[in-house]
Amino acid sequence: MFKFIGTYRLYISIVATLIVLFFLMYQTYNEQGTSRFQMAVQTITYPVQTSVQSVVSTIKNTWNSYINLIEVNEENKLLKQQLLNMEEKLNQHIENSVQFFRLRSQLLFAQKKAHKEIFSEIIGESADNTHQIRLINRGSNQLLQRNYIVIRKEGLVGRIQSVSPYQSSVQLIIDHRSRVPALIQRNRVRGLIYGTHDGMEMRQINQHAKIKIGDRVISSGLGNLYPKGILIGWVSGINHEPHELFKTARLDSAVDFNQIEEVFAILPSKSDSNLSVE
Amino acid sequence: MMRLFMLSLGFLLIGVLMNIVFNYYFLPVGLKINWMLIFILVLTFRHSSISLSFLGVFAGMILDSLSHGYIGLYGISFFVTLLLARQLIKLFYANTFFAVSLAVSVMTILEGWISLSILGMLETELNQSSLMLTSTLPLAVLHGLVTPFILQSVIWGENHFIGDTA
Numbered sequence: 001m002f003k004f005i006g007t008y009r010l011y012i013s014i015v016a017t018l019i020v021l022f023f024l025m026y027q028t029y030n031e032q033g034t035s036r037f038q039m040a041v042q043t044i045t046y047p048v049q050t051s052v053q054s055v056v057s058t059i060k061n062t063w064n065s066y067i068n069l070i071e072v073n074e075e076n077k078l079l080k081q082q083l084l085n086m087e088e089k090l091n092q093h094i095e096n097s098v099q100f101f102r103l104r105s106q107l108l109f110a111q112k113k114a115h116k117e118i119f120s121e122i123i124g125e126s127a128d129n130t131h132q133i134r135l136i137n138r139g140s141n142q143l144l145q146r147n148y149i150v151i152r153k154e155g156l157v158g159r160i161q162s163v164s165p166y167q168s169s170v171q172l173i174i175d176h177r178s179r180v181p182a183l184i185q186r187n188r189v190r191g192l193i194y195g196t197h198d199g200m201e202m203r204q205i206n207q208h209a210k211i212k213i214g215d216r217v218i219s220s221g222l223g224n225l226y227p228k229g230i231l232i233g234w235v236s237g238i239n240h241e242p243h244e245l246f247k248t249a250r251l252d253s254a255v256d257f258n259q260i261e262e263v264f265a266i267l268p269s270k271s272d273s274n275l276s277v278e
Numbered sequence: 279m280m281r282l283f284m285l286s287l288g289f290l291l292i293g294v295l296m297n298i299v300f301n302y303y304f305l306p307v308g309l310k311i312n313w314m315l316i317f318i319l320v321l322t323f324r325h326s327s328i329s330l331s332f333l334g335v336f337a338g339m340i341l342d343s344l345s346h347g348y349i350g351l352y353g354i355s356f357f358v359t360l361l362l363a364r365q366l367i368k369l370f371y372a373n374t375f376f377a378v379s380l381a382v383s384v385m386t387i388l389e390g391w392i393s394l395s396i397l398g399m400l401e402t403e404l405n406q407s408s409l410m411l412t413s414t415l416p417l418a419v420l421h422g423l424v425t426p427f428i429l430q431s432v433i434w435g436e437n438h439f440i441g442d443t444a
Binding site: 010014017021022023024025028029034037038040041042045048124125126127129130131133161169176177 | 294295297298299301302303309310312328332335339340341342343344345346347348349350351352353354357358361393394396397400401403404405408409412413417
């Protein structure tokens with residue numbers, strides 16, 4: 001027996017390593033939480049990421065503010081801010097009017113709950129090319145937990161996939177594993193937002209539903225994960241084959257995921273039942 | 279042997295650093311270069327030590343932690359790729375810049391195919407063929423272009439830390 005092990009120890013260790021790795025992968029796939037190894041790696045890499053991010057943003061800010069046309073930059077910021085405010089107001093107006101005509105506005109206002117938002121900066125992103133993950137500089141020390149929602153003023157960003165003490169990884173809604181129950185704001189047609197490799201699609205739309213390019217898409221609140229009414233994007237194309245049961249709409253996202261530097265993580269209130277948190 | 283392991287560990291840490299910092303700000307053709315894989319492949323082509331394959335498992339697990347979170351996926355793909363790389367250098371001499379670049383490109387394609395295949399089992403909606411074409415193949419070319427610089431730094435590291443044994 002020992003002779004056999006001695007002769008084939010290399011092959012045995014290779015096979016054992018593969019078995020252990022498969023077991024680990026299967027376990028982390030099933031548990032869908034943050035493993036200790038992942039937490040350790042994220043905790044160790046956190047200081048490097050934050051310090052580099054801090055240095056780069058300082059240089060960037062200096063360049064933008066003092067060298068690169070100060071006034072134009074400030075004016076641009078102001079206009080962008082105004083545009084965002086208008087966009088948010090428009091979103092609220094449309095949402096409120098639709099709800100009013102459906103005699104639900106009072107009820108919805110009564111149900112509105114106060115959320116606490118935690119400001120976070122993006123300090124890194126997924127190390128591979130397959131997944132759309134961003135790392136933020138807030139973690140379990142700031143009370144963040146898996147499945148908390150991450151937004152920006154423009155709209156929905158994603159959900160927290162894993163947390164370590166000082167940082168969390170956020171799965172963007174354009175990640176191919178992401179699913180967000182959504183509806184067309186104008187006519188309340190339901191669908192499911194799928195992340196694709198190069199953007200988003202709204203699938204499982206009723207084949208008789210009347211949707212048009214430019215329709216605003218918001219989260220529907222179904223599934224108890226994403227709160228209702230958060231802007232996701234606009235319909236940019238519609239695809240429907242006659243033999244298919246459902247329509248598919250391509251979406252332009254409200255958030256420019258290539259440009260985001262700061263996000264807000266939503267801490268649900270204690271009475272909030274909209275967010276399911278593990 | 280110990281020196282080689284320490285040198286490899288050092289390069290691995292540099293690879294991690296480049297993966298998490300450099301890739302965030304520098305994305306040629308929108309792709310993230312897998313520095314850890316290049317370092318460990320180049321070292322394997324030069325030394326073919328089995329310990330490098332096991333070090334590759336560690337590298338893969340770090341990459342898993344910094345991406346999708348399925349610990350072991352890249353660990354497996356790195357491990358298998360490095361084991362095959364050890365066999366590959368028995369077939370042809372891979373110690374010139376061009377040969378190493380070519381070998382790294384081929385191995386990148388293999389690693390990409392393995393990781394996407396395993397990922398496809400976990401995430402059924404993953405479009406593997408599309409990702410192979412839009413991500414893995416261009417990445418393999420990029421890796422091939424970057425490899426001479428990595429090889430040069432590995433040679434430099436060997437000269438300084440391993441000395442005559444390199």
